Amino acid sequence: MIEFVLEAMVDAVMMVDAEGRITLTNSGATHLSGYTREELCGLAISRLLVDESSGMRTVVRRRIEDGDVLRREESWLVSKKGERIPISITGSPVIDDRGTLQGIVLVARDVREMRQLLAEKEAEIRRRRALEDELRTAKSQIESQLDQTRTQLLLAERRATLGTLAGGVGHELRNIAQVQIAAVDELAAAISAGEDATSFARRILPELERVGDHIAEHGERLMQLARPGPDHVEPLDLNGVVRDVAAMLKLAGKLGRLAVQLALPDKPVTVTVNRTRIEQILVNLITNAVDAIGHEGRITVEVSPSVDERRIICSVRDTGAGIPESELDQIFEPFFTTKGDAGTGLGLTVVRDIVLSYGGRLDVRSVPGEGTTFTFDLPA
């Protein structure tokens, strides 16, 4: 009866007596080992099983004597031809009525196929890991290139702002120079007409002096714009910066026929920032307002301290086209522009970066068809 059960099993089954000799096997065992049933019978199990690492033989003695069922996933069977076949093995004790160990039933399973599968899977995992590593490296390279590009673009954006302002300063310089030239012409005319040049000169000298100061100031400003230098911060009156930027944009022809209305407090409002950075914010917000208005409309720049006077709030308001609600989230993204080739999509990205870097906030409110207000604040 028991033989039928044994034959029905695909695994190799071997009964071993207390001396470690095989007493009973099935065809699974003959298949796996290459020995005939006759050869197996009486063979010392130690010839068949090698399990140096775990000491199967020791375990056979020790653990199984204690009545344990033993299970090992990694063991070896040495076939008749001397081939080492990986197996998983289970051993259970055969104990008689008096509790004496009569032998062990060993069930061994050929795990070559499973190992092969496992090895293939592991190789696949290694391949994937290598691939992931490659992807990670490529990604970080791309990211650092993007970073570089971003830095370059931001620099280009800054240069464009500075160029606009420099253009305005240049125009202002020319206007001032024209005042000077006119005064000098008048003086020359008075002299050649034999008029009292001295009293005329005395009258226009203070004006010429003022003009000279003005020219020196603007020359200085041009040099600053040409070489912005490191971002050093200094206490500035925001009112003054707003006035300057509005005037320079006008002179640089960036406002078209529009005028920027200023709503500034009487007292100076001091913020400790880098001048060029604040100019960059204002230039970007005001030129966006100009673009949104087209021909007719109003741009208002308002400055006011917060109620607790700890922050300075500045808003740029226009009566332009407004921003559709669906675009409100996107306008701060780099390269988002609705102006086609005329836009860079960097203006608001830059504005937000600068405001955040000073611990400020930037807010937008817009009603399509009515206009838009950008508001930022800075620590006072």
Ligand SMILES: Nc1ncnc2c1ncn2[C@@H]1O[C@H](COP(=O)(O)OP(=O)(O)O)[C@@H](O)[C@H]1O
């Ligand atoms: N005041 C505004 N009114 C209406 N739309 C605006 C205003 N400011 C910005 N936008 C929208 O946000 C987009 C992004 O602005 P910006 O980052 O300055 O890039 P750019 O001006 O180069 O397009 C603009 O293309 C425009 O669609």
Ligand SMILES: [Mg+2]
């Ligand atoms: Mg812009």
